[in-house]
Amino acid sequence: MDFTDDAFVLSARAHGDTGVVVELLTAGHGRRAAYVAGGASRRMKPFLQAGARVVADYRARTPDHLGSARLEPVGEGPSALFDDALALTGLAAAAAVAQGALPEREPHPGVFHAFEALMAAFAVPEVWPAVFVRFEAGLLEELGFGLDLSRCAVTGTLDDLVWVSPRTGRAVSSDAGAPFADKLLKLPPFMLGAQAGLNAGDVRDGLALTGHFLEQFVFHPQNRPIPPARVWMIDRLEDERWADQA
Known part of the structure; x- marks a missing residue:
């Protein structure tokens, strides 16, 4: 199970003396956990912050196996927000x-x-x-x-939608929802x-x-x-x- 993909780091945690396990949000392969050798080093730590943009070279023996990854940083990442x-x-x-x-x-x-x-x-x-x-x-x-x-769940109108049903997630208009305002979400x-x-x-x-x-x-x-x-x-x-x- 090998691929190279754009990704964002979601989190990183220490694994062993020098490695880390990162959670990645990849562009085409979903959320992936991967071991990064040497990830605990001073050189790598800035690239493993949440929100860091990387190119991940991912390798795993089987789809269910914890893979490993080499990461190349892209851009400033979260450092621009410090x-x-x-x-x-x-x-x-x-x-x-x-x-x-x-x-x-x-x-x-x-x-x-x-x-x-x-x-x-x-x-x-x-x-x-x-x-x-x-x-x-x-x-x-x-x-x-x-x-x-898209429309009021009660009347079908497209206008004056101001509430959402907490049960169904459907919009409700002002007039239709007024009697139940304390039970609806704004x-x-x-x-x-x-x-x-x-x-x-x-x-x-x-x-x-x-x-x-x-x-x-x-x-x-x-x-x-x-x-x-x-x-x-x-x-x-x-x-x-x-x-x-x-």
């Missing part, structure tokens, strides 16, 4: 969500490209939290749990189209929306909680971005 602690928190959350949600060895090129777009967005502080929400919505869709925001307008712009509280509502379905359909069936890195990111956003919107 002066932005909040963006680094978002990066750690995105890597943890992708690693926890994606089944191993199952190709999801759409997730790779969405992660790539999110990595670029981290350079724009005003934008990346909304892109993060879109990344999670796309991840849900790739895994077969996409939200249906649907921020930017999730319906980029032209809507961002209003106060929209990212908070978007993260609550995607987080609900990630927990319900992805992590709960695995008997696992939402990754702590995502919870920490939301706490940091609350402290630094949303305190004046409470």
Whole structure:
């Protein structure tokens, strides 16, 4: 089982005295774990941070065997974000969500490209939290749990969609959902189209929306909680971005 592919590092952990096991999000071969010889060295450590872009030369004896990889770094990677602690928190959350949600060895090129777009967005502080929400919505869709925001689940109308059913993931219009507002999830307008712009509280509502379905359909069936890195990111956003919107 050999291939060479573009990849992002999702995590790395020590293995033995000098090696590490990395989790990779590859462009064409899904999430892969691989042993990297010498990965604990000072030279290699900067290239094994979450979000680092690499070209992975992957080798494994069988599809089920832990493979090994040689990694070649591409570009600056997360080092470009070292002066932005909040963006680094978002990066750690995105890597943890992708690693926890994606089944191993199952190709999801759409997730790779969405992660790539999110990595670029981290350079724009005003934008990346909304892109993060879109990344999670796309991840849900790739895994077969996409939200249906095309029309109202009750009336079929295409207009004034402001809620989402927490059970079905289908949009609900303002009038149809008003009697049940306390039981529905808020649907921020930017999730319906980029032209809507961002209003106060929209990212908070978007993260609550995607987080609900990630927990319900992805992590709960695995008997696992939402990754702590995502919870920490939301706490940091609350402290630094949303305190004046409470």
